[in-house]
Amino acid sequence: MTTMNVPDPVEIDIEKSMETGDEVISKTRIIVRRFMRNKTAVAGLVIFILLCLFSTAGVFLQKWDKTTLDVFNIGTGPSADHWFGTTQSGRDLFAQMVEGLRTSILIGLIVGAGATLIAAIYGCTMAYFGGRTMRIMLFILETLIMVPSILIVAIVTSGGGGLKDNIPGWVLLTIVLLVFGWMAAARLIRSLGQSLMTREFVKAAQFMGVPPLKIVWRHLVPNIGSLLVLELTRGVTFAILSEVAFSFIGIGIKDPDVSLGVLIGQSTAQISSYPWMFWFPLIAMFFLTGSLSMMNDGLRDAFDPNSTSVGQAKKKKK
Template sequence: MEGADVVIGKSTIIFRRFMRNKTAVAGLAIFLALTLFSFVGGYFTPWDKETIDPFNIGMPPSAEHYLGTSQAGIDLYAMTVEGTRISILIGLVVGLVSVLIAAVYGCTMAYFGGKVDKLMLFVLEALIMMPALLVVAVATSGGGAGLKQDLPSWLLLIIVLLVFSWMGTARLIRSLSMSLMQRDFVKAAQYMGVPPRRIIWRHLVPNIGSLLVLDITRGVTAAILAEVAFSFIGIGIKLPDVSLGVLIGGATSQVQTFPWMFWVPLTVMFLLTGSLAMMNDGLRDAFDPSSSSSGKARKKRARNNGTDQSLVQKKAS
C-alpha cells in the first residue's frame, strides 16, 4: 500500500547497527570461526590429545602434525582444538549463567526492598569480601579432593568462577531496577495484582536488556582470561584436561626450545579475547548510538555529506 508507514522493531534496528559496524562483524566472524574450529577441528587429524607419537617428539609443524608436537610427542593441533573448546565452554557458561543469576538476584532485591533487600545485600557484600583466589586454589587442589574425584577440573573451575563472577553485576542491576520500580508501568502492574515473578521477568529484566547483553560479552571474556590466569599459575584446570591456559603455562619454560608450543595457544587466546572485545564495542554502539565510536562515525559521514553538498553547489554556480 503506497504511503503506508513501515514499523521497524527495536531489535531489528540494533541488529542493523551492529551489522553496519565492520569491526564488530569481523570480531563475530573470528569468534564463530574459532568456535567452529574447536568443535569440528578434531575431524581433520587422526591424532588426539592423548595419543603419543614416539617417532615425532618435539617436532615443529609438518604435514603429519599441522602445528607440531610437544616434548612428549603429543599433537599440538589436537591439544589446541581441545583447549580452545574447553576455554570457550568455560567462557560461555560462566558469562551467561552469571548474568542470569545477577539479573534475578538484583531485580529481586529491588522489587521487594525493605528487610529482604537488606538481607540479600548483606549476603552479596559477604560474598564480595571472600578471597576468590584462595577459594579457587583450595577447591582445585587438596581441599577439594572429594569434588575432584567426581568432577573434571574444568567443570569444577566453572562452578568456582560462577560463585564469584556475578556480584558486581547484581549490585548494578539492583540500582537500575530500583529506579525502574518508580516507573508508571511497574506501579500499574503492581496495582493490577500482577505476580512479582511476572513483573520481574516481563517489566524489569527486559528494560535492562542492553546492560545484560553487554555484561554477557564482558563476562565471557573475563571468564576466559580467568581460566588462562588460574591454569597458568597451576590452580585452574589440571592435566589430563587441556585448556588454553594449561597449554600456555606448560610451554612457558620451553619458549626457546619449542616456541610453537607457546605461541600457538597464545595466538588463539589473543584472537578469542580480541574478537569478543570487538563484538562488545559493536554491541555498545548498536545499543547506544550516542557512544564515542558511533559519534565519530556520524561526524565523519556529516563531513562527507557537507563536502558533497559544497561540491554540488560549486558545480551549480
C-alpha cells in the same frame, strides 16, 4: 533523593522515526542494523564463530588424538603430519589446541550466561522489594564479594579425594567462577532496577496484583536487556581470562584435562626450545578475547542512540 526515569535507547530511535515520517522499524532490527554497520564488531563476530567452528569441527580434521604419543616426532615443529607441531612428549599440538580451545570457550559461555542470569534475578529482586529485604540481600552480596575467589579455586581444584576425584577439573572451575562471577553485575542491575520501579507499567502491574516474581521476570529483566547483553559478553571474556590465569599458575585445570591456560602454562618454560607450543595457544587466546571485546564495543554502540560511529539505522519511505 529522586530517581530519574531512564528511557529505552531504542525507543528514542523509534520516536524520532515517527516524528520525521520515516517507517517505524522494530527494536531488534534497529539493533542488528547498527551492529552490522560496525565493521570492527562484525569482524569480531566472524573471528569468534571461526574459533568456535575450529574447536568443534577440528576434531574431524586432526590426524592424531590428544593423548597419542608419536615417538618418532618428539618436540618437532609444524609439519605435514603435525600441523601445529608436537610437544616435548610427542603429543600432537593441533589436537590439544582443539580440545583446549573448546574447553575455554565452553567455560566462558557457561559462566557468562549463568552469571548474567543470576545477576539479573538477584539484582532485580533487590530493586523490587527494597527496604529491609534489599539491605539483607545487599549484605549477603557484599560479604560474598569479600571472599577471596583465588583461595576457593585453589582449595577446590587442588589436593586429592573428594570432588576432585569424581568431577572433571574444568567443571569444578566453572562452578567456582559461576559462584563468584555475578556479584558486580548484580549491584549495577540493582541500581538500574530501582529507576525502573518508578515506571508506570511496573506500578500498574503491582496495582493489578501481579506476583512479585512475575513482575521481576516479565517487566524488570526485559527492560534491562541491553545491559544484560553487554554483561554477557563481558562475563564470557572474564571467565576465559580467569581460566587462563588460574590454570597458568597451576590452581585451575590440570593434566589430563586441556585448556588454553594449561597449554600456555606448560610451554612457558620451553618457549626458547619449543616456541610453537607457546605461541599457538597464546595467539588463540588473543583472538578469542579480542573478538569478544570487539563484539562488546559494537553492541554498546548499537544500543546507544547517541552513538554516530555506525550511522543511522532508519529506512526512508518511498
